[in-house]
Amino acid sequence: MTTHHLNQIELSRRWGISHRTLERWRSLGEGPPYLKIGGRVVYRHDDIERYEAEQRRNDRSQSQRIAQAGGLA
Numbered sequence: 001m002t003t004h005h006l007n008q009i010e011l012s013r014r015w016g017i018s019h020r021t022l023e024r025w026r027s028l029g030e031g032p033p034y035l036k037i038g039g040r041v042v043y044r045h046d047d048i049e050r051y052e053a054e055q056r057r058n059d060r061s062q063s064q065r066i067a068q069a070g071g072l073a
Contacts, residue, residue: 004045005035011043 012019025031026041032051034043 005042006045006048008041008043011048014048 006014008019008022012022022031026034032043033047034041
C-alpha cells in the first residue's frame with residue numbers, strides 16, 4: 001500500500017494559505033500531523049483528509065444549539 005504525501009508548498013496551495021502559516025502552525029503544535037524525514041517536512045494524505053474533516057463546521061447545527069441553550073437563533 002502506497003501512502004501519498006504532500007510537501008508544505010503543495011499543501012499550502014491545496015488550502016490557499018501561505019506555506020509560512022503551515023510553518024507557524026508546526027511551531028505552535030497546531031495543524032495536521034507531519035513527518036520530518038531528512039530535514040524535509042511532508043504531510044500524509046490520510047492525515048490531511050482527517051484534519052480537514054475535523055475542521056468541518058455545520059453552521060445550522062451550531063445555530064440550533066445556541067437557540068436551544070436560550071441564545072440568539
